Amino acid sequence: MRSTSAHAAHTTGEAPGRSSGHATGEAATEHRIITSCTRDCPNSCGLVATVRDGHLVRLAGDPDHPLTRGKACVKAQRYVKRVYSPERITHPLLRDHRHQPWRRVAWDEALDRIAARMTAIRDESGTEAILYYQGYGERTALKLLNRYFFNLFGGVTTLRGSLCGGAGQGAQNLDFGERVSHDPLDHYNSNSLILWGRNPASTQISLVPILRDIRKRGATVILVDPVRNRSAPLADRHIAPRAGTDAFLAMAVTRLILHAGGEDRAFMQRHAGGAAEYLRILDRYTVDDLCARCGVPVADAEFLADTMLRQRPTSILLGWGMHRHEAAHLSIRAVDALGAISGNIGVPGGGVSQGFEEYGPYDQQYWGDGLNPPRRTLLLPEIGREILDARNPEIRMIMVTAGNPACMAADAGAVARAFRKAEFVVYSGQFMDDTADLGHAFLPATTFLEEDDAMASYGHNYVGPVNRAIAPVGECRSEFMMFHDLAARFPFADRFRRGVDEWLRDLCTPVWQQGCTPERLRAGAFRLDAPMVPYADKTFPTPSGRFRFMTDFDPAGLGTVEPDYPYRLLTIAPHGYICSERTMAEHDALAEVVLTTDEAARLGLADGAVVRVESRVGAVKAILRTADGQRADILVAERGGWNKAGHGLNLLTRALSSQVGRGTPYYETCVRVLPWPEDGVTGLRVLVVQHSTDAPGGNFCKELARCGATLATLHPGKGDALPPRDEALAGYDALVVLGGPQHCWDDAGSPHFPHLMDLLRAFDAAGRPVAGICLGAQLLARAHGGRPWTMDALEFGFLSCTPTEAGLADPVLGPALSGALPLPRLMSYHEDTFDLPQGATLLVQGTQCRNQGFRVGNASYGFQFHLEVDAAIVQGWVDMFRKGRMSEYASCREKFDDVYFDALARDMPLLAEASGAFCRKVAAGWLALARRQ
Structure with a gap:
């Protein structure tokens, strides 16, 4: 391992540690802790956390949870990795200006700064000049106290x-009262079940066994969704209406x-109001007309009707995609009406189910909203514009918890502009995401595995325990403790600063009144006093006590698209992540958008093409994927x-509110899809030579792909043959040679080296850009006559480098470095180096290893440092080093000991973030050389 390190994948299922662990030979102690998932998901699974010697090693479903019964989605299983991610911020950070680098601070300094800004802004402009943005990332009992603090x-x-279920809940409240x-x-x-816009395979895993069980005994399951989602295989039939036109399907x-005489006349006459008016609305349309309006064959509507007539009772489960339309209430109320007329309201196995009250089980006086006169509120669906337009006073300070609005809110560009306008932004989170980038203070938050709390659900009737499984990683604190300690700086400290258990006893009073106790809840999930079958007595919490049919129906605008923007953009829930809960390293180069195969062909676009997706709000670059059988009027x-990370689809979405x-x-x-305009870069062909799976292209190659380049990667160590010189020059516009464990002079061990060096010279002679990283830089130097040699000591870690005057003026490095000096610390892992070839220009120099970056020939660049790494790559190298899997460096363990690696882990998130930003600039600048050619 001479030129680079190895990056080993974890195959045991255990997370890579961020501490030194326990000495070999100590007996391991293992504990299982019952807890609940608190993420923004209706399932709120019961979980079992396995902890070994204080370290979380596994997260699985709790088999004793009465509903989830041991099920846990892939997202929960990945949370072990998330807790110990090398990209996780685990110490408070501050900066005075957004263009400055972050600096680590103590909690007291961070909280003092926040309290001082709050006080000054209140005294100068009033309390309403401060915006508290409480997101949806966690909605546990203690979260009520965040607003109580303010x-x-x-x-x-x-x-x-x-951002989510407001339209659905509002619509059902109109029909049912509550x-x-x-x-x-x-x-x-x-006996039948309709998933109307619901995708439990990805968003509510505990429903999957129910669906399978009822199908085994003969029940029919139907999926109604414009998209054939992952739940389609669980259904007997998939019906795909035009997006936003579900009302027409339900009415058909x-x-x-009604035509078959299958209506529940008794319910309509005795327990409902407005039935006659609704029937008159139906009389305005024929079945053929309604089916044409929603874009489905009449046979689909007949199948639904026949199933509901023959296989009663029918349960209808509304999904959250149903809410994402301006007139969503029309579709939801039409489905409610279908449930009522078909005789499925208030009967076991029936109903139209949308969601539950996740804050319902708590004493909501602890929002504290009655402590002051009514204060200003801003409309969340239009939050960017609302902040920008706020006056008397303007928004001067923003504090965000449990959310990533710069990514997840509609019209994300306006949100970013609004946050930049604010003088001071405080962000509580775990990763340096889009919103964190706009902040001045970063408060590192715990995950639910490091907290005590209680969790209700918007997907079922159980409240579950949140029991701390491990101590907080680094200096992370729960949001409760953040506000608890911030409150100490204000006169109301004695009213807020109470312990977690004391607060939970008060907050959960309604739960205790139902027969639970704190001790009982800590042991496992408790079912709330809620009906299995709501409205079984046919009495509704409306003024009349009756169900209310929709009596006004104006379908104007339902499902329409603009001629210039012919596709509805449907941004659906990912299977592997919850919303934006991912890391920078976990992103692919570009987002993928899916268009039906026939429509792509009509546009002259092929699968894998780089495309420009445009709306009236913005535009993004994406990779096009094609799918057979998808509706032609949607882009998914x-x-x-x-x-x-190049995935900002909310840069396209309109900011408006549902009716x-x-x-x-x-x-x-609505969007249109176009070929990416000719820019001289998109479509460039780059040959990548990767010597080891442990030294991937990382950020460098990912950025080339984001710029639109097409990468072809060869692995000589796995038997891939390098193309002949003429073939390579005919097929590729640029060449990248990555690192690896080989000595760059060991032609016997790597017999492809001589031909690779010939390609390096040939590409440069043709004026085609070459980039060599670590081993690749050494091979580049050798190819042009430089002498390689071994240094006295290994160089490992993020080290300081200095640009030369030539580097500052260089066409690749110069623009990347302008305004960003000094250079970020850059990752090195090598013991071999080289003398510069004759005629080469030194661009970046180091202390121990002088020749860190150089230019040679016409367009060839060598980077001895690993500018391509992300935090995950470095963490893999560190793990191998610490576990002694690199015997070549055993003598270095005295210098690179646990203290060194612990310090590296603490600094890793910011080091990798800064290095990644630098790499992306350099990669884009380097690729632009090919455009100029």
Whole structure:
């Protein structure tokens, strides 16, 4: 291992540690802790955390949870890796200006700064000049106290509306008086079940066994969704209406049931109001007309109607995609009406179920909203514009918890502009995501595995324990402890500063009143006093006590698209992540968008093409994927990718509010798909030579792909033959040679080296850019006559380097370095180096190893440092080093001991972030050389 290190994948399922661990020979102690998932998901799974010697090693479903029964999604299983991610920020950070680098500070300094800014802004502009943005990342009992803190402070600007289920809840409240859903276990009583915009395979895993079980006994499951999602294989039939037109489908099915005489006349006459008015609305349309409006064959509506007639009761489960339209209430109310007319309301195995009240089990006086006169609220679905337009006072300070609005809110570009306008932004989170980049203070938050709390669900009737499994990583604190300690700096400290258990006893009073105790809840999930079958007595919490049919129906605009923007953009829930809960290293180069194969062909676009997706709000670059059988009027993508990773699809979405419930109509965004315009870079062909799977292309190659280049990677060590010189020059516009464990002079051990050096010279002679990294830089130097040699000591870690005057003026490095001096510390891992070839220009120099970056020939660049690394790559190298899997460096363990590696782990997130930003600039500048050729 002479030129680079190895990056070993973890194959045991255990997380890489960020501490030195226990000495060999000590007996391991293992514990299992019952807890609950607190992420933004309706499942709120019961979990079992396995902890060995204080270290989380496994996270699995709790087999004793009455509903989730040992099920846990892939997202929960990955949380072990997330807890110990090398990209996780584990210490408070501050900076005075956004263009400055972050600096680590003690908690007292961070909280003092925040308290001082809050006080000064309150005294100068009033409390409403401060915005508290409480996101959806966690909605546990103690989260009520976040707003309580700000109300004790005097009441600040907060949010109204939602990013998610507001339209659905608001619509069902109009029909039922108060939305109450069937217990998920009641679906076992269903003889048919309709997943109307629901995708439990990805978003509610505990429903999957129920679906499978009822199908085994003969029940029919139907998926209604414009997209054939991952739940389609669980269904007997998939029906794909035009996005936003579900009302027409529901009305068509209702008309067919009425025509067959299958309506529940008794319910309509005795327990409902507005039935006659709704029937008159139906009379305005024929079944053929309704099916044409929603874009489905009449046979699909007939199948739905026939199933509901023959296989009663039918349970209808509404998904969250149903809410993402401006007039979502029309579709939801039409489905509610279908449930009512078909006789499925208030019966076991029936119902139209949308969600549950996750804050319902708590004493909501602890929001503290009654402590002050009404304070200003901003509309969450339009938050960017709302902040920018706020006056008297303007928003001067923003504090964000449990959210990533710069990524997840609609019209993300406006959100970023609004945050930049604020004088001081405080961000509580775990990773340096899009919103963190806009901050002045970063408060590192614990995960639910490092906290005590209680968790209710918006997907079922259980409240579960949140039991701390491990001590907080680094200096992370729970949001409760952040506000607890911040409160000490204000006169209301005695009203807020109480212990977790004391607060939970008060917050969960409604739970205790139902027969639970704190001790009982700590042991496992407790079912709340909620009906299995709501409205079983046919009495509804409306003024009349009756169900209310929709009596006004204006379908104008439902499902329409603009001629210039013919596709509805549907940003659906990813299977592997919850919204934006990912890291920079976990992103692919570009987001993928899916268009039906026929439509792509009509546009002259092939699968894998780099495309420009445009809306009236913005434009993004993406990779096109084609799919057979998808609707021709939709473009589908996964939501949650970060803007700075090239996945910012909310840069396209319109900021507007639903007509009912103040939800966010993401799916009202219409787009067009175009070939990426000719820019001289997109489509460039880059040959990448990778010598080891332990030394991947990382950020460098990922950025080339983001710029639109097409990469072909060869692995000589796995038997890939390098192309002949003429073939390589005919097939590729640039060449990248990565690192590896080989000595660059060992032609016997790596017989492809002579030919590779010939290619290095040939590409340069043709004026085609060459980039060599670590071993690749050494081979580049050798190819041009430089002498390689071994240094006296290994160089490992993020080291300081200095640009030369030539480096500052260089066409690749100069623009990248301007405004960013000094250079970030850059990762090195090598003991071989080289003399510069004759005629080469030194661009970056180091202390121990002088020749860190150079230019030679026409367009060839050598980087001895590993500018390509991300935190995951470095962590893999560190793990191998610490575990003694690199015997070549055993003598170096005295210098690179546990103290060294612990310090590296603490600094890794910021080091990797700065190095990655530098790499992306250099990669783009280097690729531009090929354009100039």
